[in-house]
Ligand SMILES: Nc1ncnc2c1ncn2[C@@H]1O[C@H](COP(=O)(O)OP(=O)(O)O)[C@@H](O)[C@H]1O
């Protein structure tokens with residue numbers, strides 16, 4: 085589909101599936117009280133990018149009922165445009181999560197055949213994708229259905245800057261398929277953000293963050309940010325590599341969404357004109373604040389909060405060229 089956008093271009097467009105989260109504090113069972121949340125990696129990334137100051141659109145498919153309306157309201161509340169949301173008859177994807185106090189988490193998904201996984205190339209406006217500062221998608225979007233994977237490939241071809249987070253989920257796809265998708269997309273990518281060591285080992289078959297980055301650059305990607313959990317981030321492009329220490333988290337309540345916050349913030353700040361090192365420092369600061377909230381959007385820092393947190397931990401970078 086193609087039309088002339090009648091609004092200002094987005095800084096960042098995110099593609100993916102929004103999920104309803106049902107979380108319990110006790111083990112799953114009949115009568116266990118639960119809390120409803122609205123989540124999914126695409127929403128977390130979009131919220132982080134909006135928090136970081138970008139004008140953000142979220143391309144996702146929702147049900148055409150009260151639940152779809154409630155999810156739309158949450159998207160709006162997070163400062164993300166609802167213009168790219170599409171609605172159709174179907175069932176909303178859901179996951180149940182039980183997090184116990186020692187940090188173990190138990191997940192159960194009901195998302196196959198969901199309305200969100202019907203996202204396809206015809207749901208996207210080519211001009212919106214072309215005009216956006218960056219377009220972001222993940223391995224989850226590629227794994228939920230063939231049409232969603234086609235949508236991601238379409239976006240990768242059209243986008244000026246395409247950002248891909250491999251987000252490998254063994255319950256949704258095999259390592260071989262996820263690796264193939266990553267290799268196919270790499271040449272279109274402005275930025276790829278694999279996690280070490282889970283994704284770098286499973287999808288790239290390498291032992292270090294640097295080897296992973298080198299391999300993805302050789303496949304045609306411009307910049308790689310390998311996220312290394314509470315340790316930090318390895319950044320690499322044609323000009324060399326930089327190690328960035330993680331920013332100490334004021335509180336760790338829930339690791340969910342650290343990677344999503346990093347991707348959303350990094351993308352937003354790059355589009356808004358920051359250098360790679362500055363954008364990544366803000367991204368690490370935002371991620372370290374997000375782990376203090378429950379779920380991926382339990383706490384989304386404003387850019388002022390992120391900047392203050394980053395400034396209070398400046399340093400921790402080491403650069404090597406070549
Ligand atoms: N416990 C933590 N404390 C501070 N920063 C963290 C913590 N966990 C993650 N981060 C930051 O978030 C980034 C992404 O986290 P990571 O766990 O690697 O991603 P993912 O969620 O994709 O597995 C890290 O590179 C780091 O900067």
Ligand SMILES: [Mg+2]
Pocket residue numbers: 249251277278279311343344
């Ligand atoms: Mg990740």
